[in-house]
Amino acid sequence: MSWQDSDAVRKLFVGNSAAKSVLRCLADFKNEKTGKCNPSTDTIAKETELNRKTVYKAITYLEEKGFIRRERVVLNSSNNYVLNLTASPDSPKNGSTVFGSTKCGTSPKNGLSVVPNMGRVVGPNTGHEPVNEPVIETINTSNDVYVRRADPGSPDAQKNAVNEGEKFNLTEPKEELTPKQRSAQIGSHCPHEKIIALYHECLPMLPTVRIWSEDRRKMLAARWRTLVNDKGYQSEEEGLGWFKRLFGYIRRSRFLTGETPQKEGHTWRPDLEWIIKPKNLTKIIEGKYHVQ
Structure with a gap:
């Protein structure tokens, strides 16, 4: 990618x-x-x-x-x-x-773009203030995280598709998407860089994301797609707001931020990959790591 x-x-x-x-x-x-x-x-x-x-x-x-x-x-x-x-x-x-x-902006060879290696995604410097808004929403974190898509020729696919003639006729107004279609459209494009930037901004004490592999990309895309479709979000900003509240909630856990001593004085801190795994994310939202 x-x-x-x-x-x-x-x-x-x-x-x-x-x-x-x-x-x-x-x-x-x-x-x-x-x-x-x-x-x-x-x-x-x-x-x-x-x-x-x-x-x-x-x-x-x-x-x-x-x-x-x-x-x-x-x-x-x-x-x-x-x-x-x-x-x-x-x-x-x-x-x-x-x-x-x-x-x-491409190399002379075969007309293919030359893309430099990307390092850490740096978010805006906001002083790393904690986000105090609690996470009160839930997300379906079952193993079946990918949205089932109807076959192109099925009635469901025809119902959810935007009229083809209107898509390519630039002189006529286009039919507005239904809320369900809008959510599906937003859910199909996960803003990886923005979520990683929020992670660095809200949780600077946790391990830095240096490499975002294909497996990690698929995992985060699955969480994003499930979240947006379950909540019916109508904009990317709504989904990013949920992740910002999640990271703020994690910051208030002494265990998840590495402030709780472990065996032999060692400390443990989760990274973004650990956070977005379905079982771990469910436990975080349920408050399993927030000792009162």
């Missing part, structure tokens, strides 16, 4: 909501080391909760507007997508000499 590209897509004006969801999905699947990005159409449809026909239209739109370029490496294999996140809906179609050049 390339966090730099994902953040660039978030700030980018694409001109089409479905196409932007597909572009963000491609950025999530881009290999930060090799620059390869080759998710299948079925994978993109599953991650964006769009049907295959809409995904095909979105990919064609992105290619025509110069946001992506498709490469077929081996016959009958998935496309490799080269991203151009400096394009705009009015920019020339792909094939321009600017696309894939160093003018777009």
Whole structure:
């Protein structure tokens, strides 16, 4: 996953909501080391909760507007997508000499982005004041953390999908999403960097996040998706507010902040990976580590 590209897509004006969801999905699947990005159409449809026909239209739109370029490496294999996140809906179609050049912030080799290694995610300096608002909400932390998605051809998928014609007709007003659809859309894009920044801001005494691996990314994304869907949150800020209250609640535990002596004088402090594990998160919310 390339966090730099994902953040660039978030700030980018694409001109089409479905196409932007597909572009963000491609950025999530881009290999930060090799620059390869080759998710299948079925994978993109599953991650964006769009049907295959809409995904095909979105990919064609992105290619025509110069946001992506498709490469077929081996016959009958998935496309490799080269991203151009400096394009705009009015920019020339792909094939321009600017696309894939160093003018777009990419390396001369194969037009693939060169992304520097990322270290700790640093949040704003607020003096590390504790958050005193208690956590009074609950979250489903069962092992079944991934949202089941209906098959593209099923009635449920058709009911939850936004009308395709309106998605790609930029001259007509778009149908508003239902609260359930809005929550599903927000839940499908976990703001990893912002949650890690809140963790560092609220809990500076706990271990620093230096590497956020694919397994950790999947675990946090599962917690985020379950939280947003269960609570019916309608904005990213609501979900981030829940995590900020959680971290503030953890800060008030002497055990979780390493202030309780252990055997032979050793101390123990949890890291973010330990906190977001389902069983541990459930115990934290139930107050198991807050001795009165």
